[in-house]
Amino acid sequence: MNEFFRLKKFLKYQWVSKTKYYLHSPFVYQFYLNVLEGEMDEQLKAIRSLRNELGKSNAAIKIEDFGTGNSRQATIAKLETKVAVTEKYGTMLYYLVKYFHPKNILELGTSIGISSAYLALANPSARIFTLEGSQALADIAKTNHLQLGIKNVEIVTGDFAQTLPSQIQLQGQFDLILFDGNHTKSTTLNYFNQCLITAGENSIFIFDDIYWSEEMQEAWLEIKKHPQITLTFDLYQMGICFFKKEKLSKEDFVLRY
Numbered sequence: 001m002n003e004f005f006r007l008k009k010f011l012k013y014q015w016v017s018k019t020k021y022y023l024h025s026p027f028v029y030q031f032y033l034n035v036l037e038g039e040m041d042e043q044l045k046a047i048r049s050l051r052n053e054l055g056k057s058n059a060a061i062k063i064e065d066f067g068t069g070n071s072r073q074a075t076i077a078k079l080e081t082k083v084a085v086t087e088k089y090g091t092m093l094y095y096l097v098k099y100f101h102p103k104n105i106l107e108l109g110t111s112i113g114i115s116s117a118y119l120a121l122a123n124p125s126a127r128i129f130t131l132e133g134s135q136a137l138a139d140i141a142k143t144n145h146l147q148l149g150i151k152n153v154e155i156v157t158g159d160f161a162q163t164l165p166s167q168i169q170l171q172g173q174f175d176l177i178l179f180d181g182n183h184t185k186s187t188t189l190n191y192f193n194q195c196l197i198t199a200g201e202n203s204i205f206i207f208d209d210i211y212w213s214e215e216m217q218e219a220w221l222e223i224k225k226h227p228q229i230t231l232t233f234d235l236y237q238m239g240i241c242f243f244k245k246e247k248l249s250k251e252d253f254v255l256r257y
């Protein structure tokens, strides 16, 4: 059911998305050049080589499921290939951090630390707080970050129900938030609403899997409509929101990536 929904949405995305040749706004054009056209470099190669290693590991770990309270088993290889951000979108995150220089970053959903590695290596002076419920996953993420020489990530373990409000209170403002923890409409909107208080004029919110299901698409449509959000980019796998106050009217772009 969700596969059919995603295919339909992907075909529509291919049809309506715009390449840089059709973009008139300088901000959007520069985003396209600097973030969507970034190429492989040494740091990205280091992440690729770690991912290749992880992708071959049949070590199984027990993970607590936050939706049901049950636990399940998964191999590291499966977490690397099926759960972690793809290399393509990880590269996008990396160049986005390089381009906008967010200093205080929050991520909901660490898993084995792949997306946080892209965020961290892009700017070693940024501070990244990443939230994860499973201690077993957090431990693997820590080892992976160590292997990549990453020192600017703090993994906060526990249920988002507790860790999100406490990080919001502790940090106050985030320049970038990556929402990749729970792909249901109500939780996505709940986390979004909680995080709004942390957003400044230059903050960026990124939502993963905006076409994962009809529910997620509904959440994305509601987020786009929020009065504080003035500009959005739909990249199909991820949706990006800006809070720029100088924009007089809201604009939503579907960018070919």
Ligand SMILES: C[S@@+](CC[C@H](N)C(=O)[O-])C[C@H]1O[C@@H](n2cnc3c(N)ncnc32)[C@H](O)[C@@H]1O
Pocket: 064, 066, 067, 083, 084, 085, 108, 109, 110, 111, 112, 113, 114, 115, 116, 131, 132, 133, 134, 137, 158, 159, 160, 161, 180, 181, 182
């Ligand atoms: C899709 S994975 C994150 C993938 C990661 N961002 C990456 O690309 O490498 C989502 C993670 O969120 C965690 N999670 C989901 N709901 C949670 C909750 N309520 N509290 C804490 N962690 C949660 C899961 O354990 C899972 O590891």
